[in-house]
Amino acid sequence: MNNKLLTRDVGQLPAIKRSPMSFYSLVTIYIMLILAPWALSYIEGLQIRGWYEELVTLLSISGMAMMLCQFTLLNGRVDAINSRIGVDNSMRVHNKAGEYLAILFFLHPFLIGLPRFIVAPSFALDNLWIMFTSAESATGVYAWSLLIVLVLMAIKKNKIGLSYEAWRYTHSVGFVAVIILATHHAVTVGRHGRYNLWFDVLWIALCAVAVSVVAYVYFIRPRSVSKRPFTVVDCHKGSADDWYLTIKKDADFQFEFDAGQFVWINTSGSAFKRNEHPFSIASSPRSLPELSFVIRNLGDYTKQLGKLQTGQRVWVDGPHGVFTLNARNAQGIVLLAGGAGIGPIIGILRDLKNRADTRPIRLIYGNRNMAQMMFLDELIDMAKNMNLVTTLVLNDTPDDFPPIGFQGHKGFINQSVIEASGEGYNTQNWDYYICGPQPMVKAVETTLQQLDIPQSRILYEQLGF
Ligand SMILES: Cc1cc2nc3c(=O)[nH]c(=O)nc-3n(C[C@H](O)[C@H](O)[C@H](O)COP(=O)(O)OP(=O)(O)OC[C@H]3O[C@@H](n4cnc5c(N)ncnc54)[C@H](O)[C@@H]3O)c2cc1C
Numbered sequence: 001m002n003n004k005l006l007t008r009d010v011g012q013l014p015a016i017k018r019s020p021m022s023f024y025s026l027v028t029i030y031i032m033l034i035l036a037p038w039a040l041s042y043i044e045g046l047q048i049r050g051w052y053e054e055l056v057t058l059l060s061i062s063g064m065a066m067m068l069c070q071f072t073l074l075n076g077r078v079d080a081i082n083s084r085i086g087v088d089n090s091m092r093v094h095n096k097a098g099e100y101l102a103i104l105f106f107l108h109p110f111l112i113g114l115p116r117f118i119v120a121p122s123f124a125l126d127n128l129w130i131m132f133t134s135a136e137s138a139t140g141v142y143a144w145s146l147l148i149v150l151v152l153m154a155i156k157k158n159k160i161g162l163s164y165e166a167w168r169y170t171h172s173v174g175f176v177a178v179i180i181l182a183t184h185h186a187v188t189v190g191r192h193g194r195y196n197l198w199f200d201v202l203w204i205a206l207c208a209v210a211v212s213v214v215a216y217v218y219f220i221r222p223r224s225v226s227k228r229p230f231t232v233v234d235c236h237k238g239s240a241d242d243w244y245l246t247i248k249k250d251a252d253f254q255f256e257f258d259a260g261q262f263v264w265i266n267t268s269g270s271a272f273k274r275n276e277h278p279f280s281i282a283s284s285p286r287s288l289p290e291l292s293f294v295i296r297n298l299g300d301y302t303k304q305l306g307k308l309q310t311g312q313r314v315w316v317d318g319p320h321g322v323f324t325l326n327a328r329n330a331q332g333i334v335l336l337a338g339g340a341g342i343g344p345i346i347g348i349l350r351d352l353k354n355r356a357d358t359r360p361i362r363l364i365y366g367n368r369n370m371a372q373m374m375f376l377d378e379l380i381d382m383a384k385n386m387n388l389v390t391t392l393v394l395n396d397t398p399d400d401f402p403p404i405g406f407q408g409h410k411g412f413i414n415q416s417v418i419e420a421s422g423e424g425y426n427t428q429n430w431d432y433y434i435c436g437p438q439p440m441v442k443a444v445e446t447t448l449q450q451l452d453i454p455q456s457r458i459l460y461e462q463l464g465f
Contacts, residue, residue, distance in 0.1 A: 021085045022456060023092070030073065030093060034065040041199065056111045063104040064186055064203065066097055067179055071210035076465065077217045079320070086322040091465045095154075102151035105144055140185035143178050150174045163300060165275055172214050183207040218274065225317045226271035228253050232312045233290060235305055240371035241297050242340060243305045244282075247314055249289035255316075258326055259284050259351035260344040260433070262461070263291070263318030267308060271315040277301055280344035280435070280461065281319065284351040291316070294343035294374060296463075323435065323461040325351065330431035330457070332360040334421050336413055336444050338436025339367060340463055345435055346375050353382055360430075361386060362421035366393035366413050366440070370401070380405040391417060413444050415451060434460040 021029075038061040072078070074094035076087050109131060117124035132141055150171060153160065157167045187200040230247040238244030247265075249255060257263075261281055268275040283292040297303050308314075323344055333352075337345040342365060352361060367373055370392075379390050383405065391407040402408025409417045422430065432453055434444045441462045448458055 021089070023089045024455070026085050026089050026093060030069060030097070033069055033073065034062045037061050037065050037202065040202075041196075044196075044198075052115060059104055059111065060108060060186075060190065063101060063108065064182060066101050066104070067175075067182065068206045068210050070094055070097060070101070070175070071179065071213050075213055075217075077221070078213060082320060083322070087320055088323070088460060088462055091462075095465070098151055098154060102148060105147050109140075109144065136189055137185070139181045140189060143181035143185060146174060146181070147178045150178065169274065172218070176211055176214050179207055179210050221317065222272045222274075225266070225315050227251075228255065228316060229271075230291070230314050230316050232267075232308045232310055232314060234310060235308045237306075238294060239374045240369075242372070242374060243293075243295040243297065243302070244374075245279075245293045245295055245305065245308070246283075247291050247293075247316070250313065255288065257281060257285060257288075257291075257319035258324040259347040260324040260461070261319035261321045262323075262344065263316045263320065265293070266315040266317070267305075267312070269313070275301075276315075276317060278320075280321075280323075280347065280463075282343040282347045284347055284354050286351075286354050294340050294346070296340035321461065323433065323459055324348075328431055330359070330429055332362070332422070332425055332427060332430040334362045334364065334418065334427075334430060334432045336418075336432065336434045336436075337363065337365045338413070338440035338444075339372065341434075341436030341440070341461070342374055343435070344461055345433065346378075348433065349379075349382060349386075349388070353386055356385075358387055360425055361388045363388065363390040364393060364413055364417055364421060365390060366436070369394060369396045370398060370403075376403065376406075389421070391421065393417060413440075413447070415447055418444075418447060418451060430457065432458050434458065436463060438462045438464050 038058045041057075041061065073081060073085075074090050074097065076082065076091050076094065082090060109128065113124065113128050113131060116127045120127075131137055153162075153167065154171060157164070160167075162170070183203050183206075186203050190199075190203075229250045231250045233246040233248050235243055235245045259281070262278050263281060264276040264278050266273065266276040279293045279295055281291050282294045283290060295302055295305060297305075325348060335345045335348065345363065345365075349361070349363065352359075363379065365373070373392065379388070382388050383390070389407065390405075391409055392402050393409045393411070393413050394401060395411065397408070397410045401410075407420075418432075432448055434441050434448075436444075441460050445458060445460060449455070
């Protein structure tokens with residue numbers, strides 16, 4: 001990275017608001033939370049004799065705690081939590097934890113049966129069969145089987161042909177069933193539960209909290225969303241593959257957001273239908289009461305957005321997310337957008353323009369071809385009043401690439417493009433905002449890490465959970 005002395009004026013920094021928790025702090029808190037019930041049982045002197053039994057107990061109790069965290073800490077829909085940890089961080093840990101949870105639950109009966117297998121291998125299968133078919137284990141076996149099916153569905157969700165909405169519904173309802181069955185198993189068969197009332201009470205209370213969170217998302221939240229109607233102002237093609245949707249507040253209610261945040265939009269005709277999709281706001285807060293969005297034509301829902309009628313009622317749940325300029329002290333900003341990722345990025349740029357921000361801002365904007373590029377005239381216009389340089393990155397480059405007013409690069413966003421963006425500046429205290437499809441965000445984040453950009457300087461929003 002070029003770390004020459006800062007050579008140009010740095011404008012006023014945006015107001016400091018709330019600072020989101022870092023990914024590593026989240027992981028630390030998460031690990032402490034999932035170990036807490038076992039630690040509590042240990043401190044209370046409920047430990048079981050023998051290291052192997054203790055290990056199995058630790059894994060079982062931590063597995064239960066992990067599942068409860070999936071509903072609460074890592075739910076992605078609880079504002080009070082997400083505004084502190086960021087929905088992207090939360091979903092990243094949720095997805096990874098889900099995989100470990102599946103392994104842990106899958107191994108659970110086998111780990112319990114292992115000592116008997118070692119002592120009397122010839123009876124091992126019989127023992128396992130008795131364990132699986134005993135009436136006492138029934139709820140545990142149901143929870144075990146259902147969890148494995150649900151986790152496999154989550155991992156393969158893009159390949160099994162189920163619509164995203166159907167998958168999400170199955171995921172929520174299915175896991176409510178799993179947590180209730182698993183809690184019953186823990187308090188009836190689980191060693192601590194069987195002998196200690198307070199452990200039963202703990203699991204039942206935590207299970208109730210988990211189920212309440214789902215009930216809140218499905219039944220209570222839509223009620224407040226229904227009181228915040230918007231109407232469609234316009235929906236037109238913004239590029240060969242993207243819609244540009246504008247909606248407007250249609251009642252007198254408070255709605256504020258920070259540039260870069262996203263909302264869940266429901267165009268189904270009822271605020272109570274769970275047919276909602278997350279989209280990032282592409283307009284700046286100054287455009288309120290209107291909100292605009294860049295929406296890529298991707299699947300069954302986004303392909304039919306052109307059917308939206310002017311004046312049609314829609315509902316907005318939000319704003320959410322911490323992909324904003326808040327609580328940052330950057331002296332320069334690199335914005336890295338892939339495809340529809342330009343949505344929140346143009347929102348941030350518009351906000352910076354409205355604030356007359358004079359810091360160096362570098363936009364690196366990737367697409368497959370020129371027909372997918374949006375806002376080119378606006379970007380040229382912005383560069384007249386802002387310290388903004390835009391580099392277009394394309395896989396298929398036409399002969400006249402890059403267009404006048406832009407820098408250009410053929411291929412993908414790579415180290416050299418990012419390094420070139422900071423030329424002439426000390427980029428040590430710059431922030432890097434990445435937004436685009438998941439593989440693009442991951443690849444660019446890795447490139448930034450290879451360039452020794454501290455994780456605390458990287459903010460990202462993935463267009464998918
Ligand atoms: C925080 C966030 C912000 C986003 N911002 C934008 C944006 O500004 N512009 C944009 O074009 N796209 C954005 N997306 C992605 C957008 O939500 C999906 O592309 C869209 O919902 C696809 O719906 P579909 O039915 O047309 O496509 P499908 O082919 O059904 O889905 C494609 C993929 O989109 C995701 N997806 C689909 N439906 C939903 C849903 N209801 N909820 C969550 N994810 C879903 C899934 O990962 C799915 O695999 C964002 C996603 C997230 C998580």
